[in-house]
Amino acid sequence: MSREDYEAVIGLEVHAELSTKTKIFCSCPTSFGAEPNTHICPICMAMPGTLPVLNEKVVEYAVKAGLATNCEISEDSKNDRKNYYYPDLPKSYQISQFDKPLCKHGYIEIEDENGNKKKIRLLRIHIEEDAGKLNHDDLGGGSLVDLNRAGVPLIEMVSEPDLRSADEADRYLRKLKSILEYIEVSDCKMEEGSFRADVNVSVKKKIDAKLGTRTEMKNMSSFRSISRAIEYEIERQIDVLENGGTIEQETLRWDDVSGKTFSMRNKEDANDYRYFPEPDLVAIKLSKEYIENIRKNLPELPESRYERYLNEYKLSKKDAGIIVSSKYLSNLFEEASEICNNRKAVGNWIISDISRILNEKEMEPNNIPFTAEHLAHLIMLIDKGTISSSIAKKVLEELFESPREPEKIIEEKGWAQISDEGAIKEIVLEVLKNNPQSIADYKAGKDRALGFLVGQAMKMSKGKANPQMLNKMFIENMNNE
Amino acid sequence: MNITELTVCELQEKLKNKELTISEIVDSYCNRINEKEPEVNAFITTYLEEAKNKAKELEKNQTNGEYTGIPIGIKDNICIKGTRTTCASKMLEDFVAPYSATIAEKIDKENMILLGKLNMDEFAMGSSTENSYFKKTKNPWNLNKVPGGSSGGSAAAVAANMVPWALGSDTGGSIRQPSSLCGVVGLKPTYGLVSRYGLVAFASSLDQIGPITKDVRDSAMLLTLIAGKDEKDTTSEDNGSKDYTKALKNDVKGIKIGVPKEFFGEGINEEVKAKLYEAIEVYKKLGAEVEEFSLDIAKYALATYYIISSAEASSNLGRFDGIRYGYRTPEYSNLKEIYKKSRSEGFGEEVKRRIITGTYVLSSGYYDAYYKKAQQVRTLVSNKFNEAFEKYDVILTPTSPVTAFNIGEKSNNPLKMYLSDICTVSINIAGVPAISIPCGVDSSGMPIGMQLIGNKFDEETILNVAYSFEQEIKFREKYKPEFKK
Numbered sequence: 001m002s003r004e005d006y007e008a009v010i011g012l013e014v015h016a017e018l019s020t021k022t023k024i025f026c027s028c029p030t031s032f033g034a035e036p037n038t039h040i041c042p043i044c045m046a047m048p049g050t051l052p053v054l055n056e057k058v059v060e061y062a063v064k065a066g067l068a069t070n071c072e073i074s075e076d077s078k079n080d081r082k083n084y085y086y087p088d089l090p091k092s093y094q095i096s097q098f099d100k101p102l103c104k105h106g107y108i109e110i111e112d113e114n115g116n117k118k119k120i121r122l123l124r125i126h127i128e129e130d131a132g133k134l135n136h137d138d139l140g141g142g143s144l145v146d147l148n149r150a151g152v153p154l155i156e157m158v159s160e161p162d163l164r165s166a167d168e169a170d171r172y173l174r175k176l177k178s179i180l181e182y183i184e185v186s187d188c189k190m191e192e193g194s195f196r197a198d199v200n201v202s203v204k205k206k207i208d209a210k211l212g213t214r215t216e217m218k219n220m221s222s223f224r225s226i227s228r229a230i231e232y233e234i235e236r237q238i239d240v241l242e243n244g245g246t247i248e249q250e251t252l253r254w255d256d257v258s259g260k261t262f263s264m265r266n267k268e269d270a271n272d273y274r275y276f277p278e279p280d281l282v283a284i285k286l287s288k289e290y291i292e293n294i295r296k297n298l299p300e301l302p303e304s305r306y307e308r309y310l311n312e313y314k315l316s317k318k319d320a321g322i323i324v325s326s327k328y329l330s331n332l333f334e335e336a337s338e339i340c341n342n343r344k345a346v347g348n349w350i351i352s353d354i355s356r357i358l359n360e361k362e363m364e365p366n367n368i369p370f371t372a373e374h375l376a377h378l379i380m381l382i383d384k385g386t387i388s389s390s391i392a393k394k395v396l397e398e399l400f401e402s403p404r405e406p407e408k409i410i411e412e413k414g415w416a417q418i419s420d421e422g423a424i425k426e427i428v429l430e431v432l433k434n435n436p437q438s439i440a441d442y443k444a445g446k447d448r449a450l451g452f453l454v455g456q457a458m459k460m461s462k463g464k465a466n467p468q469m470l471n472k473m474f475i476e477n478m479n480n481e
Numbered sequence: 482m483n484i485t486e487l488t489v490c491e492l493q494e495k496l497k498n499k500e501l502t503i504s505e506i507v508d509s510y511c512n513r514i515n516e517k518e519p520e521v522n523a524f525i526t527t528y529l530e531e532a533k534n535k536a537k538e539l540e541k542n543q544t545n546g547e548y549t550g551i552p553i554g555i556k557d558n559i560c561i562k563g564t565r566t567t568c569a570s571k572m573l574e575d576f577v578a579p580y581s582a583t584i585a586e587k588i589d590k591e592n593m594i595l596l597g598k599l600n601m602d603e604f605a606m607g608s609s610t611e612n613s614y615f616k617k618t619k620n621p622w623n624l625n626k627v628p629g630g631s632s633g634g635s636a637a638a639v640a641a642n643m644v645p646w647a648l649g650s651d652t653g654g655s656i657r658q659p660s661s662l663c664g665v666v667g668l669k670p671t672y673g674l675v676s677r678y679g680l681v682a683f684a685s686s687l688d689q690i691g692p693i694t695k696d697v698r699d700s701a702m703l704l705t706l707i708a709g710k711d712e713k714d715t716t717s718e719d720n721g722s723k724d725y726t727k728a729l730k731n732d733v734k735g736i737k738i739g740v741p742k743e744f745f746g747e748g749i750n751e752e753v754k755a756k757l758y759e760a761i762e763v764y765k766k767l768g769a770e771v772e773e774f775s776l777d778i779a780k781y782a783l784a785t786y787y788i789i790s791s792a793e794a795s796s797n798l799g800r801f802d803g804i805r806y807g808y809r810t811p812e813y814s815n816l817k818e819i820y821k822k823s824r825s826e827g828f829g830e831e832v833k834r835r836i837i838t839g840t841y842v843l844s845s846g847y848y849d850a851y852y853k854k855a856q857q858v859r860t861l862v863s864n865k866f867n868e869a870f871e872k873y874d875v876i877l878t879p880t881s882p883v884t885a886f887n888i889g890e891k892s893n894n895p896l897k898m899y900l901s902d903i904c905t906v907s908i909n910i911a912g913v914p915a916i917s918i919p920c921g922v923d924s925s926g927m928p929i930g931m932q933l934i935g936n937k938f939d940e941e942t943i944l945n946v947a948y949s950f951e952q953e954i955k956f957r958e959k960y961k962p963e964f965k966k
Contacts (some may be wrong), residue, residue, distance in 0.1 A: 048681040281715055
C-alpha cells in the first residue's frame with residue numbers, strides 16, 4: 001500500500017483559561033506571574049473542611065463560548081469530581097464535569113486547503129479548575145509546588161475527530177482561539193499556557209470505516225509544535241502499519257528539539273478517575289432567559305466581521321481574512337480607522353508593515369504594544385504631509401520598541417518632513433547642479449530621470465523632504481531653464 | 482447549687498440575675514474537667530487556662546450578650562483558627578487550622594468560651610469512639626462501656642457535666658447514637674440547615690453539624706444560633722432566621738405520630754423496645770395520635786449508606802497525601818512512596834477500610850452496580866419519607882438498637898458495629914432532621930434513646946414533640962450518670 005491510501009484522523013481537546021478576575025471556587029486572583037503561592041487561600045489549598053463556591057462568571061463565560069461555537073446549552077448541568085493523585089492537585093480531585101457538560105454538539109467552520117468551508121464539530125465544552133504547577137528546586141533538588149494556578153477556571157473544548165491534516169488542525173485551533181478572543185472569555189496567551197491542546201492522532205486506510213488506534217500528546221501550547229507533532233505522528237503511524245506493526249494506545253510526549261514523539265505511558269497505566277457527582281456543589285440550573293440574554297449580548301464574531309469587511313469596506317478576501325484572524329488586529333483596524341478616517345491606509349499598514357514586524361518578532365497580535373490612537377495619528381501625520389511614508393515606517397518600528405505619540409517620536413528624532421519652500425529649493429538646486437546629465441535626459445523625454453533626481457534629493461534630505469514638493473519644483477526648474 | 486448540672490438556659494438566667502459570674506461558671510467547669518476527665522477521656526485538647534483568662538477578660542470589659550461567657554465543647558473535626566484540629570487521627574495530630582468554620586465564627590461572635598476539642602472516631606468513622614488515634618472515651622454511666630460514636634467525646638462530656646453543651650457532627654447517626662447511649666439530647670438538623678464550611682468532610686452529602694445538650698430547650702437554643710444560609714456553603718439554605726425555642730409549646734394534642742414497625746423488629750433489644758412502647762403510651766396520654774405503619778427501607782438503607790458515605794470519604798480524604806500538611810512518612814524515595822507510606826501510616830484501620838470500600842464502589846466497572854444503584858435507592862428512601870410525612874408529623878423509632886455496649890465488644894467486628902447505625906442512617910440518606918432524647922434506662926441502668934424524625938426543615942415539630950415528652954417524664958431528675966467502674 002502507499003501513503004496515499006491512508007488518511008489521518010485528528011481530534012483536539014483544547015483547554016482555555018477563562019479571564020475571570022477570580023478563581024473558579026474561591027476569590028483568589030487569577031493573574032499570571034505572581035510570586036509562587038501568593039494567590040492562594042484555604043480553599044484553593046484544599047485545607048480540611050473548606051468548600052467550593054462556583055464563580056458565576058465562569059458559567060457565563062462558558063455559555064458565551066458555547067453560543068459562539070453553535071453549541072446547545074444545557075439548562076441542567078452539574079459538577080463532578082475527577083479523582084487522581086498528583087502534588088499539583090491539592091484536593092486529590094479536580095472539580096470538572098463528566099456526563100452533563102454545560103455545552104454540547106456545536107461546530108465551527110474552517111476553510112480547507114482549497115478554500116472550501118468545512119464544519120468541525122464540537123462534542124462538548126465543560127468547565128473545570130486548573131491544577132497548580134511543580135517547579136524543580138535547583139538548590140534542594142526536590143520539587144516545589146506553586147498553587148497560584150490551582151483553581152484558575154478552564155473550559156475544555158472537545159472536538160469530534162473531524163480533522164484530517166496538520167493544516168486543518170492548525171486552522172481549527174487558530175479559528176477557535178480567535179473566537180475566544182472576540183467574545184472576550186480568554187486572553188488565549190499560549191506563552192502563558194492559557195490556551196493549550198491535547199492532540200489525538202490516528203490513521204486508517206481511506207477505504208476503512210473504522211477508526212484506527214489513537215495516540216495522545218498532552219498540553220501542547222504552540223501552533224508550530226502542534227503542526228509538526230501531528231505531521232510526525234501521522235508519518236510514524238503509517239510507517240508502523242506499513243511494516244506490519246500495530247499502533248499502541250498511549251500517551252506521547254513531543255520533543256521540539258529532536259522533532260520526534262516519545263512514549264510516556266500506555267493504556268495499562270491509565271488512571272481510573274472514579275468520576276462521581278460533586279456533593280459540595282448544587283446542580284447548575286440555567287433559565288432560558290439567562291441563556292438568551294447572553295446570546296443577545298454576544299459581541300460580533302469573526303465571520304460577521306469578515307462579511308462586513310468584504311461587503312461594506314470592499315476589502316479583498318485575503319486582506320479581510322488577515323485582519324479578522326485576530327480580534328486585536330481587527331479592533332486595531334476598526335478603532336484606528338474611526339480616528340483617522342482613512343480605512344484604506346489603516347488596512348494597508350496592518351496587512352503589510354505591522355504583519356511583517358509581528359512575523360519578524362514572532363509576536364502575537366495581542367502583544368502589540370502601541371494603541372489604535374498611535375497608529376491613527378501616524379497615518380494622519382502622513383496625510384497632513386508632516387512625514388513621508390518612508391519616515392512613517394521608521395516611526396512604526398519605534399512604536400513597537402517604545403510606544404508613545406508619533407508626533408513626539410518625530411520631534412525627538414527630528415524626522416519632520418521638510419515642506420519649507422526655500423529649503424526644498426535649496427536641495428533641488430543642489431541636486432540639479434550635481435546631475436546635469438539627468439537634466440539632459442529629462443529634456444530628451446526620459447521620465448525616469450525625474451524619479452532619479454527626486455531620489456537623490458530624498459537621500460540628501462535623509463528622507464525628510466516632501467516628495468510632492470520636490471517633484472513639482474524639479475519640473476518647474478527644469479522646464480524654466 | 483451544683484453549677485455544672487445547670488442547663489445553659491439556667492446558666493443564662495443566673496448570669497442575668499447576677500447570681501453567678503462568668504468566672505464562677507468557667508472555674509466550676511475547669512474543676513469538673515480536672516476531676517472527671519481522667520476517667521472519661523472525652524477531650525483531645527483542653528483550653529482551661531485560656532478559658533479562665535477569657536472569662537476574666539469578658540468580665541473586665543463587661544461584655545454583654547445572650548451567650549456571653551457560656552462554655553462549650555466542640556468536636557475535633559470542626560476547624561477553629563489557631564487551634565489543633567485532629568479529627569482524632571495521627572494524620573492530623575499536629576494540624577493547626579488556619580481558618581475558622583462558619584459555626585465556630587458564630588460561637589466566637591457570641592463570646593462563648595471554648596473549653597476544649599472533643600474526642601471522636603477517627604474522621605467520624607465509627608459508632609463507639611474506639612477508632613480514635615488518641616484515646617478511648619468512656620461512657621459516664623458505666624466506665625466499662627463505650628459512649629457511642631462518632632461524637633462520643635461530645636456526648637460523654639455533656640453527660641459527665643464537663644461542658645454545658647457541645648457541637649457534634651452526624652453523617653449516619655454520629656450525634657444521635659452517642660447521645661442515646663449517654664442519656665443526653667442530640668439533634669441532627671435537616672441537610673443544609675447548618676453550614677458545613679469548616680467541618681472536615683467525611684461524606685459531604687450526608688454530614689451535618691448539630692447540638693448535643695442536656696435538654697431540649699438548650700438544643701433549640703444552640704440550633705437557633707448555628708442554623709442558616711452561609712455563602713461559603715452552597716448546599717446550605719436560608720431558614721428565615723427562625724427562633725426554635727418558640728416551637729417549644731409543651732403540647733402534642735392532635736399531633737400525628739407514625740411508628741414504623743420495621744424499626745421494632747429483629748435486632749432491636751427487647752428492653753429498648755419496651756421503653757419505646759412506654760413512650761408511645763405517654764404520647765397517647767398527652768393527646769397525640771399514634772399509628773403503626775410500614776416504612777420498609779431499613780434493610781436497604783444501611784448498605785446504601787455505606788456505599789455512598791465510603792465513596793465520598795474515599796475522595797474527601799484524598800487530600801491527606803503528606804504533601805501540604807498533616808503526617809508525612811519520615812522515609813521515602815519517590816512520590817508514590819510518600820503517598821503510600823504517609824497514608825498507610827497516618828490512617829487507622831477503619832478509615833482505610835472505608836477508603837478502600839469507597840474506591841472500589843466508584844471504580845469503572847463497579848460504579849453502576851454500587852454507587853449508581855445506591856443513589857437510586859437513596860431517591861427511593863427519600864420518597865418513602867416524603868410519603869410518610871404526608872400522613873404523619875413525626876416518626877418515632879429507637880435511636881440505637883441496643884444500649885451502650887462494652888469497650889472492645891464490637892471493635893473487631895465491623896459488620897456488627899455497622900448495625901449500631903441501623904435506626905439512624907436512613908435519616909441522613911433522606912436528608913431529614915431527627916432528634917434523640919432519653920426515654921428511660923435498661924435493667925443495668927444504661928440510658929435508652931428515642932428518635933423523633935421530622936420533615937425537611939421542620940425542626941420545630943420534633944423539638945416540640947421531644948420537649949413535651951421531656952417535660953412529662955423528667956428523665957434528668959430521675960437518672961444521673963454514676964461513673965460505675
